[in-house]
Amino acid sequence: MSTDELFTNPYSPWMNGSGMDGDVVLSSRVRLARNFSDIPFPNRANLAQLSEVKAMMQEILPELEDITDKPYQCLPIDELTNLERKVLIEKHLISNNHIENPEHRALVVSDDRKVSIMINEEDHLRIQCMVSGLDLAVPLELASKIDDTIESKLDIAFNEKMGYLTSCPTNLGTGLRASVMVHLPGLVFTQQIGKIMNASPQLGLAVRGLYGEGTEVIGNIFQISNQLTLGFNEQEIMDNLTSAVLEIIMHERAARKALMTYSAERLSDQVWRAFGILKYARSVSANEALSLLSKVRLGIDTKMITEVAAKSFTELLVSSRTNYLKNLQENENLSQNEIDKERAKTIRETLEKFKVVRE
Amino acid sequence: MSTDELFTNPYSPWMNGSGMDGDVVLSSRVRLARNFSDIPFPNRANLAQLSEVKAMMQEILPELEDITDKPYQCLPIDELTNLERKVLIEKHLISNNHIENPEHRALVVSDDRKVSIMINEEDHLRIQCMVSGLDLAVPLELASKIDDTIESKLDIAFNEKMGYLTSCPTNLGTGLRASVMVHLPGLVFTQQIGKIMNASPQLGLAVRGLYGEGTEVIGNIFQISNQLTLGFNEQEIMDNLTSAVLEIIMHERAARKALMTYSAERLSDQVWRAFGILKYARSVSANEALSLLSKVRLGIDTKMITEVAAKSFTELLVSSRTNYLKNLQENENLSQNEIDKERAKTIRETLEKFKVVRE
Numbered sequence: 117m118s119t120d121e122l123f124t125n126p127y128s129p130w131m132n133g134s135g136m137d138g139d140v141v142l143s144s145r146v147r148l149a150r151n152f153s154d155i156p157f158p159n160r161a162n163l164a165q166l167s168e169v170k171a172m173m174q175e176i177l178p179e180l181e182d183i184t185d186k187p188y189q190c191l192p193i194d195e196l197t198n199l200e201r202k203v204l205i206e207k208h209l210i211s212n213n214h215i216e217n218p219e220h221r222a223l224v225v226s227d228d229r230k231v232s233i234m235i236n237e238e239d240h241l242r243i244q245c246m247v248s249g250l251d252l253a254v255p256l257e258l259a260s261k262i263d264d265t266i267e268s269k270l271d272i273a274f275n276e277k278m279g280y281l282t283s284c285p286t287n288l289g290t291g292l293r294a295s296v297m298v299h300l301p302g303l304v305f306t307q308q309i310g311k312i313m314n315a316s317p318q319l320g321l322a323v324r325g326l327y328g329e330g331t332e333v334i335g336n337i338f339q340i341s342n343q344l345t346l347g348f349n350e351q352e353i354m355d356n357l358t359s360a361v362l363e364i365i366m367h368e369r370a371a372r373k374a375l376m377t378y379s380a381e382r383l384s385d386q387v388w389r390a391f392g393i394l395k396y397a398r399s400v401s402a403n404e405a406l407s408l409l410s411k412v413r414l415g416i417d418t419k420m421i422t423e424v425a426a427k428s429f430t431e432l433l434v435s436s437r438t439n440y441l442k443n444l445q446e447n448e449n450l451s452q453n454e455i456d457k458e459r460a461k462t463i464r465e466t467l468e469k470f471k472v473v474r475e
Numbered sequence: 476m477s478t479d480e481l482f483t484n485p486y487s488p489w490m491n492g493s494g495m496d497g498d499v500v501l502s503s504r505v506r507l508a509r510n511f512s513d514i515p516f517p518n519r520a521n522l523a524q525l526s527e528v529k530a531m532m533q534e535i536l537p538e539l540e541d542i543t544d545k546p547y548q549c550l551p552i553d554e555l556t557n558l559e560r561k562v563l564i565e566k567h568l569i570s571n572n573h574i575e576n577p578e579h580r581a582l583v584v585s586d587d588r589k590v591s592i593m594i595n596e597e598d599h600l601r602i603q604c605m606v607s608g609l610d611l612a613v614p615l616e617l618a619s620k621i622d623d624t625i626e627s628k629l630d631i632a633f634n635e636k637m638g639y640l641t642s643c644p645t646n647l648g649t650g651l652r653a654s655v656m657v658h659l660p661g662l663v664f665t666q667q668i669g670k671i672m673n674a675s676p677q678l679g680l681a682v683r684g685l686y687g688e689g690t691e692v693i694g695n696i697f698q699i700s701n702q703l704t705l706g707f708n709e710q711e712i713m714d715n716l717t718s719a720v721l722e723i724i725m726h727e728r729a730a731r732k733a734l735m736t737y738s739a740e741r742l743s744d745q746v747w748r749a750f751g752i753l754k755y756a757r758s759v760s761a762n763e764a765l766s767l768l769s770k771v772r773l774g775i776d777t778k779m780i781t782e783v784a785a786k787s788f789t790e791l792l793v794s795s796r797t798n799y800l801k802n803l804q805e806n807e808n809l810s811q812n813e814i815d816k817e818r819a820k821t822i823r824e825t826l827e828k829f830k831v832v833r834e
Contacts (some may be wrong), residue, residue, distance in 0.1 A: 379815065385757035396751030398744035457740065 117188060118415060123203050123443055126435035128229040128246070128389035130208075133426050134432040135249015139417045140365045142297040142337070142430055145246040146210070147280045148263050149239040153271040158236045166220035169240045173224060176269055183265045186226040186259065190235075193221035201450050202439035205327060208246065210234050212327070231258060238283045239291075241266070251362060252294050254356045260350075279346065289346030292353055296361050299429075301336040301414040302371030303364075305383075312364060319360050320344045326406075326433075335433070336404030340364065351355040354408070376418055387415030391423075394463050399456040405436045428470035435462055478548060480760070482562050482802055486590040487605070487795035489567075492785050494608015498776045499724045501656040501789055504567070504605040505614040507622050508598040508641045508650035512630040516642040517595045525579035528599045529624040532583060532592070535628055536675045542624045543696065545585040551596075558807050561798035564686060567605065569593050571686070590617060597642045598650075600625070609720060611653050619709075621810035638705065648705030651712055655720050660695040660773040662723075662731030664742075671723060678719050679703045683827065685765075685792075694765030694792070694813075735777055746774030750782075753822050757813040763793045764822060794821055 128181040130143035151157060152172065155165050170192075177188050192199060193215055199335040201215040210223050235243040243262050245255035266272065273281040279289035287293070301308040304423045316323045325331035340361060342353045375383045390411035394400070400408070413429040415421035434440055441458045442450050450458070487501035511531065511675035514524050529551075536547050552560060552574055560574040569582050583592040593601040602621050625631065632640040636790060639650035646652070657722045662668040683698045684690035689784040699720060701712045734742050749770035753759070759767070772788040774780035793799055800817045801809050809817070 212584065250631040381758065385819070388757050389752050392751030392753075392755030393748050394751075396747040396754070398740065398747050453740065460744070 119191065122189075122191075122207075122225070122229075123200050126207075126431050127438065128207060128434070130230075130246045130248045131427060131430035131433075132248050132321050133430065135247060135251050137250040137362075137365050140298055140300070141361065142299055142433075143208075143246055143248060144251050144255060145244060145295045145297070146252060146259045146297070147242055147244045147293045148237050148259050149280065149287045149293070150241040150243065150263060150266065151239050151273045151281055151283070153273045155240065158240060159283060165218060166236050170220050170222050170235050172270055173222070173235050173241070176266060177224065178268065180224075180262055180453075183261060184226070184229065184231065185330040186228055188224050188226050188231070191223045191225065193223065194218040197443075197448075199439055199443040204441050206437040207243075207434055208327070211237060212330075213237055230255075231262065233262070239287070240460050250296060250365070252296075252357070252358055256292075256294070256350060256354060266460055272452050282345075287345050288344070290348070290350050290353060292331065292345055292350055293341055294357050295339050295341035296357065296363065297437065298338050298340060298364060298368070299336060299410065299413060300338055300364070300368050301410050302368045304336045304373060306371045307376060308367065308371060312367070316340070316360075317343070320356060321360055334403055335410040337406070337410070337433070346397070370416070372418055383418075384420050385415075387418075387420050391415060391421060391467075395463070395467055397460045399453070400436075400460045400463060401456055402436070402438050402459065405432070405459055409433075409436070409463075421433055422465050422474070423472055425470040425472055427468050431470075432463060435466060478550065479564075481548075481550075481584070481588075482559050483789050485566075485799065486567060487793070489605045489607045490606050490786060490789035492789065494606060494610050496499070496609040496721075496724050497607065497657070497785070499657055499727045499832060500609040500720065501658055501792075502567075502605055502607060503610050503614060504603060504620045504654045504656070505611060506604075506620050506652045506654070507600075507602040508639065508646045508652070509600040509602065509622060509625065509643070510632045510640055511597050514599065515577055517597065517599060518642060520595075522579060525595050525665075527580050529581050529594050531629055532594050532600070533583070535625060536583065538582075538607060538624055538628065539621055542620060543590065545587055545590065547583055547585050547590070550582045550584065552582065553577040555807070556802075556807075558798055558802040564795055565796040565799050567686070568603075570596060571689075573594055589614075590621065592621070598646070609717070609821075611642045611655075611717055615651075615653070615709060615713060619778050622724050638784075641704075645702070646704050648707050649707070649712060650814075651709055652715050653702055653713055654698050654700035655716065657697050657723060657727070658695060658769065658772060659723070660696055660728045660769050661734060664693045664734060665730045667726065667730060671726070675699070676702070677718075680716060680719055693762050694769040696765070697790070698770070704769070733779055742773075742777075743779055746770050746777075746779050750774065750780060751828075752804065755823070756819045756824055758812070759795075759819045759822060760815055761795070761797050761818065764791070764818055768795070768822075781833070782831055783826050784829040784831055785827050791822060791825050794825060 134189055144233050176243040181188055204210045209232045214234050220236055222235040232244045243259045245258040280291040282288055282291055313323050320343050322341050322343045326337050340356050390408040395407050407428055409432055416426045436459050438455055441455055442448055532551055540547055563569045568591045573593050579595055581594040591603045602618045603619040606614050638648035641647050641650055672682050679702050681700050681702045684692040685696050701716050705725045749767040753767050768788055769792055795818050797814055800814055801807055
């Protein structure tokens with residue numbers, strides 16, 4: 117995949133819906149925070165030190181390619197346009213934080229989009245692996261392999277007592293954050309989501325919006341991640357998160373079943389109206405789009421709608437977003453009207469592209 | 476057409492859209508009020524007298540068939556179910572008033588639905604002819620031919636000074652009421668309809684809702700009719716109404732053009748959303764249906780929508796109505812939920828039936 121395509125093709129492998137429990141879990145991501153010894157954390161480092169971090173990573177890239185059998189690109193954030201940076205956020209490849217001071221920040225991304233390494237975000241390295249459905253083992257294994265390769269060549273800050281040292285104490289220890297993106301329309305429509313949100317901190321979990329910390333919940337999509345990184349080993353963190361997510365999946369499925377049992381007609385009307393509007397509207401706002409898409413996806417998952425594939429939803433999670441659309445039009449100053457028109461067009465075309473032709 | 480079909484087939488010839496100015500004028504109707512001499516008006520007549528009126532009309536039917544070259548049926552209102560009576564109102568064949576005291580009331584209707592004669596409504600006879608588009612001459616000619624035949628055989632109440640005598644003084648003179656059903660979404664959306672409504676009385680016109688006097692305006696459909704029947708001859712009444720309607724058509728077309736020029740994108744979005752909802756919704760209320768159908772029809776008339784024929788709109792003006800749907804289901808006590816479901820289904824099927832397949 118060319119660099120251009122990274123910004124003009126919405127697809128990432130986590131979208132393909134092939135993973136476990138794909139009716140509720142859109143994707144699973146593991147992220148390891150790592151820092152080099154003897155170099156201050158990025159917020160304390162000078163430009164020369166930041167540059168050194170980037171150079172070390174660029175040097176080790178061929179070995180990462182060998183060990184993981186994937187080609188990588190290294191994209192310096194300061195060489196990207198403002199829109200391109202935001203598209204990377206919308207694609208869940210980098211964070212908001214990562215573009216604040218772009219100088220010497222970089223993204224290393226594998227050709228298949230499964231691995232992305234943020235260089236000089238809050239930590240020197242944030243190794244991220246993202247896959248489809250509920251599966252923390254595969255991305256952890258991949259991230260660890262990359263980490264092992266880096267640690268075999270470079271000196272990583274580690275303390276016997278504290279574990280991996282990180283810029284923010286919440287990441288100390290394993291430096292591991294596992295995060296699962298779930299679609300919970302059933303729990304939202306049956307007004308049970310509050311219970312889940314309230315119970316999460318006691319289970320050591322954080323529940324967040326579409327783009328992680330401090331972002332809005334839209335399209336009934338939540339990011340569930342471990343809050344604690346210290347005092348548990350990787351396996352314990354993953355097991356804890358996985359069992360909590362399995363519990364949430366169970367509740368979500370029960371809520372959907374209840375909706376299908378007690379409000380089937382109302383639900384069906386809502387789901388089909390959402391489909392009809394998206395199929396024909398000429399102007400759709402960002403939030404309305406995700407709210408309607410969430411209903412359509414619920415319709416697909418409950419087998420009410422068989423006209424279109426579930427993948428249309430995950431692809432549109434990226435391709436219907438404002439910065440992605442602006443970037444495609446190569447116009448950062450596109451008016452709200454123009455964006456809403458482009459969004460409606462993209463949605464219509466995507467629903468057409470993923471149309472299921474029945475025999 | 477069998478009697479059964481009168482209640483189960485929504486079609487009437489005024490729906491075919493073949494008439495003049497069919498983009499704005501749905502139908503034109505002429506009605507002549509006539510009473511027999513020496514028999515009190517229906518509200519003063521006893522049952523024997525009402526029965527006599529009906530018998531006289533039944534006797535003359537073969538001659539009406541000869542002269543107009545159409546078969547007729549005579550339906551005694553008191554032999555119809557409550558639902559069947561209401562379906563006749565929804566089909567614009569009889570009035571609300573006509574079913575209040577059904578005994579000895581009857582409807583004479585031609586096989587092609589162009590002629591309907593209400594027997595013992597407010598007057599002994601109300602001869603009605605309805606055609607597609609703007610055309611008052613043809614229905615007047617047809618109604619007059621029927622009237623002439625009746626007058627040649629039976630004694631009709633007429634006074635040299637007052638003209639035809641009628642139960643209500645507003646019908647004295649010619650006994651003629653001409654009425655044009657117009658679709659005015661442009662004037663409604665551009666908020667100019669108030670001006671038309673306010674100016675009408677000064678022009679001797681009444682502007683009313685979908686089912687005439689005292690009924691609600693829904694689907695942006697208005698009935699425009701002459702208020703005065705006395706002191707003008709038939710031709711003057713018709714010319715006055717026709718020229719007023721031509722004026723309204725001009726304003727409506729200008730309003731649509733303004734919408735297309737200044738709000739094309741907003742209009743297009745509204746029109747297509749309405750289409751999408753109607754094409755997929757599983758439950759639609761009576762008023763929402765007409766409001767959305769009006770937008771779709773506007774989309775068809777402005778060539779934004781070419782997927783479906785304009786006739787779908789006029790047919791649904793009858794087939795999406797509550798009593799028509801209840802009657803089809805043979806269940807007067809159908810719940811609101813069930814009716815709204817049936818309505819949504821009928822709309823989906825009708826849009827499919829009138830789908831325009833492009834080469």
